[in-house]
Amino acid sequence: MRSPSTHRSRPPSPREERGAWLVLALLAVAALAGAGLLALSMMPGDWRLQEEAPPDPPQPAATRPAAPPLGPAPDPVVAPKVLDERPYDLNDRAIAALDEGRLDEAVELLEEAAAARPDVAAFGANLGEAYLRRARAGEGGADAAIDDFEAALEWIEDPERRAQVEGLQQRARRVRDEERDFVVEPTLHFTFKYDGSRGELTEGVDRLKVLLEDTYQEFGEQFGRRPVEAGEGRIEVILYDAAGFDSVTGLGDWAGGIFDGKIRVPVEDLRTELRFARVKSVLRHETAHAFTRSIGGAAVPSWLNEGVAQWLEEPARRSSGVGVARARLASSSLFPLARLNGNLVGWEDRAEVARAYDQALAFVDHLSVQYGPEIVFSMIAACREGGVEGAAAHFKARTLVELDPVLGDLADSLTR
Ligand SMILES: [Zn+2]
Structure with a gap:
């Protein structure tokens, strides 16, 4: 999201x-x-x-009802x-x-x-x-x-x-x-759904379709898997107005988007470049979640899932985004990785949530710079078999380095 x-x-x-x-x-x-x-x-x-x-x-039934044991003949007055x-x-x-x-x-x-x-x-x-x-x-x-x-x-x-x-x-x-009345417009790898009577969207949606198909190819290279070609359905992209998004997700107007198996995004207007660019980057972020789900399954740690999604949002602005995140992180200690494995939803403190997302982005970037971006994507894939611990186990198997100390390296690099 x-x-x-x-x-x-x-x-x-x-x-x-x-x-x-x-x-x-x-x-x-x-x-x-x-x-x-x-x-x-x-x-x-x-x-x-x-x-x-x-x-x-x-779990399949392991035991069939056994045949009645051989024994004395039943009492003739009772039907067997x-x-x-x-x-x-x-x-x-x-x-x-x-x-x-x-x-x-x-x-x-x-x-x-x-x-x-x-x-x-x-x-x-x-x-x-x-x-x-x-x-x-x-x-x-x-x-x-x-x-x-x-x-x-x-x-x-x-x-x-x-x-x-x-x-x-x-x-x-x-x-x-x-x-109910949304138009359904499939592209090669996505299905767009939105209210076709909203003239402020139509032209922008056509541009988004082209951009997202490019994104699909780009992510397919990076993740090493193309979900649709792997037999999954098209990725659904549903565009709501603010009230509709709130009704469906309960998230109000502060959220930029959500991936819950489908990409759901509030879109007010696509006619101004600023708004268009924002929606585009939200869609890239949520599409990254779709790819992560496709290759890594359900147990990918949040720091990795959200880190990669942010990292892929806007490649042209990645280094400045990472720089901002690192600067904000420098003033306080980092969370232990295990704390960022599960869903961050239950976190009450908004400032802590923001730091968790900063840390996710900074750490994924750090891993990518130090060990190559390929390790990040193969860590995601490793979660399909290895669950939430699969990422760290894969990292160690590949690099012979424990993951937690690498987080310490990131912390050191922030204050240098
Ligand atoms: Zn997200």
Whole structure:
């Protein structure tokens, strides 16, 4: 995210940017069936709202319902219980489908399993989670997502979870209402959405399309991956007026933009060069977040994510921007890196947030100057497998130097 007033990036609000992604941690839960049979089913675990993380892979059911043990013949007056394995099969197949992103199929399988065995709570719970994932993916459009949130709520009892899902559903409604009449204009790698009746945007949007396609190629070189060519969808760029942006993101007018899987930017007017230039640099910043997500996944540390996004905003003005950040940092001590790993959203103190962003930019620049820019991008990529610690581990493996002391080098260089 990026603030226009200060030319600084800001973290998303937990309510909005984080709320856009659902982490559905699906745990395998053992359920003892009546005749001493063990059935492992997928159950929703401690899922929470977090924009930055993709769903954890569901754990496949490890144990099938065992065949009834051989033993004495059942009492002839009691009909022998026949175990119907089919719903468990459906559940297993649904887990595999969820794992591979085949959400429609997962929903269908679980609907059947839950209908066949309404007494197995895990099937219903899994169905609720599948609806949630499909709603979150939003591939069927806003109305379908809103319906899926509704369907999910039928299977969720926990009041706290219900409140979270209801919040997501309300946001989906606001997004639908806001974007109802937007034109949709795809380019090669982006899909632009905006209110086509706003004459103050039209010409500027055409210029932005060209610039952003150039940016895509530039970032593709630097990040070593082109998301669309790698099989991902076009990057959505949605332009709102100030009120619409606030309605959809809850961020008010201080934020310059947000990436929550889509790039959302408030744009008042593109007819003056100053405003155009500002939007352009916001879009470059948010596009950098899109590339970072694409190659590094959800666990890229904030200092690296925001550092790179700022570093790529305006190459022509990079050195002056870095110089300003370094000058501001010189007067106080730096944050330990670990403190800048997670989302900076919860930080109350605006001045501290500003310093965190300064430090992110200065440190990424320092790494790039001392070790070459390539290390910065490969550190991002390393987070896909290595999680939030992947960046530092990769740095050490490549340079034989611990990352934390390099931050000390940066601190020393500020006061020299
Ligand atoms: Zn940002």
